[in-house]
Amino acid sequence: MRGARLLLGGVLALASASASAQPAHQHLRLIAPAAPGGGWDQTARAMQAVLQAAGLVGTSSVENIPGAAGTIGLARFVSAERGNGDVLMLSGLIMLGAVVTHQSPVTLREVTPIARLLGEWEVVVVPSASPYQSLADLTDAFRTRPESISWGGGSAGGTDQILAGLFADAVGVAPNRVNYIAFSGGGESLSAILGGQVSVGVNGLAELAPHIEAGTVRALAISSGERLPNLDVPTFREQGVDVEIENWRSVVAPPGVSATERERLEQTTAAMVRSPQWHEALARYRWNDRYLAGAAFARFSAAEEARVEGILARLGTGSSAGAASVAAVGRYPLFVLFGLAASALWSAGAMVRWRARAGETPVPAAGVADRWRAVILIAVAAGIDVLLLDRAGFIIASTALFWVTARAFDASHPIRDVVFALAISTASYVVFVRWLDLALPAGVLAGWL
């Protein structure tokens, strides 16, 4: 949104204009390995606002690379950003869990750790109409028949499920008997909790706090070591259950950055966490300040990795989300594949019969070659685009795509079309990259743009 910011700059007196010192980064990119709206996206956008408002960077942008609880973003980050000193990716406990659950070939050991930023406590709640008044009530029912308690929370293998597993372990129930119902996002699991669709809900404090205060849910326990000063919820420990876990988030740099670049990123991050704007953001989102940099952060990360691996192995994610749901897994794909095959045969049969009755639709013989030529030309254009996009860059690849596609429709203006192709490709590049901050490969023209 740099373009629009500049545009607005004329209208508004920007707060950042007062920062006089030269920032360490002209443009710092932040990668949120999740869809807009999730925890990582929220953190990245808060960082973006703070970095710009405090004048620590010239400009900053957020890019979303969603998928598989962050592991797709991680794989992309390690391969595409290697050695780039102007980019940071959000990471954290959930990514450690996802690397294990999804057997990701790329792990967090390959990136350059910069700093842990913040932590969020987890809360176990029940709907206000629930029969469970305290953690002891819940523990009794859970011990008697573990599967009768349904635990609603975020995606499989995430912090919410890890907490449920740690709890089961601490009260002497095998973690793989937790009837965990994974929902795809905080909102979805929250509505199941509020509506009493699940027996127990696990979620981050920030998302649950307004509902605890409003009395729509009853908080049974919080995952912190000590009771929070401003929230009247007992910890697991004070109720005799040995569980403590914090969902932490951190920033990492790509592999292969130089020592100077790494130092620069560490300094920018350190300056950011010292700024008053960052402390406002922490208070707003109820995040705990957990700034930890350098070797101490690397050691912490390694210890957490071992802990997460241990509990996830015992939870058995991937094979046991309650016996009932596993029974239903196998049949649905079979049903779909059978339906696909059957309907394909049926339509093919119907079509053959129809053709046989109606005879071939007459097509002028001269037209047939032309039609195939047009379709093949477009296929070639698409092939060129895929081949050139990363290697030669967006502008060259799209110019070729445009020009060859135009040939398929009408080949009478080759020169004029080259001009159009270049104009449209360059304009798209400028609009998307300069104005909308959507990264497109610059390729061989990188030095010019």
Add this chain to the structure above:
Amino acid sequence: MLETLRLLAEGFASALTGPHLAWAFAGVTLGTAVGVLPGIGPALTVALLLPVTFSLDPVSAFIMFGGIYYGAMYGGSTTSILINSPGETASIVTAIDGHVMARKGRASAALTTAAVGSFVAGTVATLALTFFAPMLASVALSFGPAEYFALTMVAFTTVAVLLGASLARGLFSLFLGLALGLVGIDQLTGTARFSFGIPQLLDGIDVMILVIGLFAVGETLHQAWRRGQDEGDVVALHDFTGMSRDDWRRSWRPWLRGTAIGFPLGVLPCGGSVIPTVVSYMVERRLSARPEEFGHGAIEGVAGPEAANNAAAAGVLVPLLTLGLPSSATAAVLLTAFQQYGLQPGPLLFSTRPDLVWTLIASLYIGNVMLLVLNLPLAPLWARVMLVPRRLLFASILVLASVGAYSLNRSLLDVALLYAVGMIGWGMRVLDIPLVPAVLGLILGPLAEQQFRRAVAISEGDYSVFVTRPISAVLLASAAAVLIAPLVFRRMRGAATP
């Protein structure tokens, strides 16, 4: 009620000043402009434009959000109608009749009914939001996995009217979508299915890839293929007059019905914005005296779904504002935006920050008016896009489609997948296989499967939950009725006139 009106009046008072109106106009313009680009859906549009509002005061920023949000929801219908290339799922259904209208020279009328319908729906739905939000929110909470499963079954019945000429080919398209929906991580257990060891496939096949591939790329290939075959029906338009008296008469009921369908389905999130639009299309076709016109440029087929789409956009705000529940990706981004201003949507919001809430709601009304002001004069101008030489038009579409696919995950694989899906889309057009069922299958299949398994897991393996829970039972029964009723009617009619 009176209290609500007073608060709303205060909201208007703070929103209706010169500079605020200018921000509303800027928001609507930016939202529409970015929303028009294929592959950039409303969620990404709002996220991309978020930093623009960082430097504004809260009131101006909220007014701009209102404009951006409604503008982004509206933007997609333009490309759908003009070049049969919906940029997002919400405007797929609009393309069916909207593009036929455009090819018959009635692009301006189609764009106008979409704009006015969006305005009517947006305004009525915002009214409903103003007065009934807390009540509706508690209804939404009574929906659990069993009810959502039943709701997906109702949505599946809409496929019946989208099948096209042949039942077999329609089912094939549906199952193709369902099969594509199997790819990726199983949400409930975290295990990968059908991803063939390719990491990018872990998250499944993006609906946007399927939509842009089947429609935009498929249409480009198909136009190239038909070149010289059908000069007759190529854009005989030079009529930019917009809607006739007859068009208005045929549009107003679909607008209202679309609103009535879209708003509750926005409150109850189920498969995003595509479901309200297909349900509206099905209803319009069933109620129409001339069902044979559907698929050949029936204006009701544009008016209803477009209204439903915008009403759903307002419905999404109900759980967001009253409970702090983001029920769609766009709502999640809006939630982040609110939090930037220290505003925590949820049960306490209406009592803690009434000033901001009512300004936001007032600005939604204003955004709607601005959208109409912006788009009515633009409709005849947009319609002239049909006059651009086709080699340039379709070449530009391919370039924009590739940008859209690439920017989803910044992955080359997505671009390759886009062209592969485009080839399939072309083949389906040549063989006269309908496209929309495949998209519905991809969206609804995984939803239905997940909700079914969640419901069964919660009930510890007891399958009877679907019929013992009253809402679920009623929904399943109505789904069955929708499928069976036409057959029964036909038989009765057949018996009456032997």
